[in-house]
Amino acid sequence: MLFTMPDQTKPIDHRTLVAAERREKTRAKLLRGAIHVFAQHGAEASVIELVIRQAGVSRGTFYNYFRTNEELFLEVAREVSNEIISIVDPIVLRQQDAAASLACGLVSVVRLALIKPVLARFVSKGGPDALSAGNLTTTVVPREIKSGMAAGLFTVPDERLAFDLIFGPVIMAFNAVINGRASEEYARNLAQAVLQSLGVDAGRARGYAWRDFDEVSIPAGSLFHC
Template sequence: MNPDEIPNHRTRVAAERREKTRARLLESALHVFSRKGPQAVIDDVIAQAGMARGSFYNYFRTNEELLAALASELNNELIRAIDPLVLGLDDPAERVARGARMQLHAITQFPYLGAFISRLPFPTANSSLLGLRFLTRDIAHGIAAQRFRQIQPRVAIDLVAGVVLSAAYALACEPLAADYPEQSVCQMLQGLGVDGAEAQRIVALPLPELSLPDSAILLRVGADSA
């Protein structure tokens, strides 16, 4: 190795080690928060991660900061996987429906996600898990294209956000019919001005498989518990 490259190599190694440690803390936090909710204490997370208290404070100052970071990371994992599958559609109504359905089905597809959401107070904490800013993009497109009719943009955003958040919380907290996401999204589309028969057609369209990378927290936690 060129001597000039040694500092850069050390910097990269240190950054990779730091990122792995942070990921381990978030993974441990998902374990703990899924069981105990936001009232879990830092000591629970430290014990789950098997690291010293000082190591924790190198990454997070408070329990609330850790919870916010975990919710953000889970949201990013889902959005990175779902949004490319949504962007493959031209119809904004189909985009909104696919994004909402895939997010809702993820609640039952990944048990730790459902367990985590069920422990959070509704609706403030889990709102950061569902990538609503991406849905608003497609709502704006639908209104501009007159796919969604007789509805103001702010009302449309509130309608979609309310349905997705409430349905996600319901799926996380109680056993529901397998087609509950489709029923919810069908009614949501009609609220946006889509004809009933057309809304039913859209929610009956097959969904692509939701695939997360091996590095995703939701997969690592599931593998650790297997």
Template sequence: MSESLDDVLDHRTRVGQARRQKMLDRLIEASIMVFAERGLNGTVIDHVVRCAGVSRGTFYNYFDTIEDALETARIALGREVVLLVNDTVDAELPPAKRVALSLHVFIELARQHSLLLEFSARLGRHSFSFGSVLCQVEPGFHADGVQSGAFRDVPEELILDMLEVGTIAILGRVMAGEEVDVEAFVAAMLRVYGLGFEESVEAAMRPDPLVLPSIPDDSLLARGSVAWAKSHP
């Protein structure tokens, strides 16, 4: 039985959409690698197209500016990190333990994946922030913690700003090869929520072992990390 015209057109549409998505993924991966290496101010469109092996015309089929490419890359990589942290954090844990575990997982993922580390540390607040990761993993976590008495009623925006700045600083130290006491950092962040010293130290203890989520081979983080390792032996 021969295919109808509608079937043929539908097949062509699906093939075209798949090709377009594949090219977009290629440009996103290249953008992440270039921004991770050069930072925001050191990146221009020619860097991305050379890394992706495409023409400037192809770039402009998907993005208007280099800032558009950065925003798309930031959202794509951030979405994967959110899902990875979400797969690890038990929603039944007490609020302070959930915050602490999310921080430990986020920092360890960056430590083990140089591409994620460099992208987050170099771009700072232009990258996805830990605060946004936490809000998406645990929507309403701050209000719930305040209501339950686990946290003090500190403005959530202030806490998220401190988490963001603090995490960027820690990732910068890790990138520089410095020894970082992550437990002390996590405890300090928990004290921002209003926990006492001993309570924050206890909640900030890193699980042993710290179980990280498995990363699919076809994920942006996995593919990008492989390409990054090859170009940065």
């Protein structure tokens, strides 16, 4: 005799799904509002009331998601970092070595900031902390640094210094976007200069920086559509 086990799978409650979707939409609305507010006032400002007004939600709704100004800023920074990766890294991963990948990433990030200046304002106002959370700083850039050093492409003495030589110019590049000094040529020259600071000779660095990289495309539903 064959025995069949009872189905242990519980049916998905449609109301639970709807509630989860509504919660995620509200969270996204708060994050989009917070990007604009932090971009205008900076990370040190007390912005909760401003974000509540920007997002058009109640105070109680806000506190269902975030408890403090600092918690909100760190979450926005994390989402911004991960959003940059989701847009830029697919282009970067098409390159054949770490030097090309880094050049592509630098050019693409400046292009993204030119398309969405609110990103540049957020990072400029937030400073290094605006890029300190998320996988951009903990995974993606260290991945290319390690790869480049292992291949002998980067001759800088240690990974931490390489990291600083990359992110210092990136933050200043966002300032250049805000001040109207950034352009495609600026992005290419930035990439060349960073590669040279890591030990790539000038001729090769220029060759990497001026390669034909795919254009940046911001998908529907992106956090940067704000």
